[in-house]
Amino acid sequence: MHPIRFEAVRLRDDHGVVHAFHHLPGDEVAVSRNWPGLYDDWPDGRTPFSEWAVNNNNAEEVAVYVGLLWRLSAGLARYAIPAYYRDDAARALGREPVLVDWEYEVDAEETTAEARDNGFVPGRSAVRIRPEPTAWEVENAGRAGLFPLETPRDLVCALRAVVFDASSEVTVFAVPPGPERFARLAAALRGPVRPSLRDVLGDDGILLDLTIGSDLGTYDSLLVASRTDLRERLAALAADCDRRVDSYEQGLDRLRTVPDFLRAMPDLAGVRLDVP
DSSP states (O other), rough: OOOOOOOOEEETTTEEEEEEEOOOOOOSOOOSSSOOOGGSSSSSHHHHHHHHHHOOSSHHHHHHHHHHHHTTTTTTTEEESSOOOOHHHHHHHOOOEESSEEEEEEOOOSSSHHHEEEEEEEBBBBOOOOOOSOOHHTTTTOOOEEEEEEEEEHHHHHHHHHHTSSSEEEEEEEOOHHHHHHHHHHHTTTEEEEEOHHHHHTTEEEEEEEEEOOOOOOOOOOEEEEOOHHHHHHHHHHHHHHHHHHHHHHHHOOOHHHHHHHHHHHHHTTOOOOOO
């Protein structure tokens, strides 16, 4: 087990202070002992990847990230931008996104909080080659997609849609529930002028960016940003994650089959996939 720690940074702009917290594990991801079955052939049906976006490259730490992100945003409505693979995410989630002009970007090849955080950048989405793209796909290649997330399973679906590149990224905006607050969020992510975190989050929102490094030279990270200082809440959640990882690693020898593994994942993550 490698403890989860967040580095605190205060970002100041014309509207005041935004508190940012970075978890940068480098090569020492939270789960240091992995289930050997991740390297075996899996039977058809429910698998570590189908259920948790876990494989033998991006292993059980992904479930830890999903649970931490979901629990930190409890009580808020969650909306995600899966980077680049907007249309794949739409198919995986079974719903169409709201199109927006800006998305958040973290550079998975950088190793420091300052270098990784690129802030808001123009949105973009992949355009397929075959079959030939539709006129709508070509016209909207420069826009990202904002999707509502109802359960942790939705977050996993968004991850599965983007995780095949050298690195992958899903940014979640957590805001108070209600159509008016969502409309404010979507409006802040549209238009010709690059938004600030204050524009997007207001006084009551949280940005949670999960970046997964898959190739050598790319690294995982969690970024949390809010006008509210979430230091104590993050520390408590991180400590709980550490306890869950330690318990999981101690029980690894009892996991014989894929169903055994899947039964262990909710306790590791601290969430159940289909519970809001």
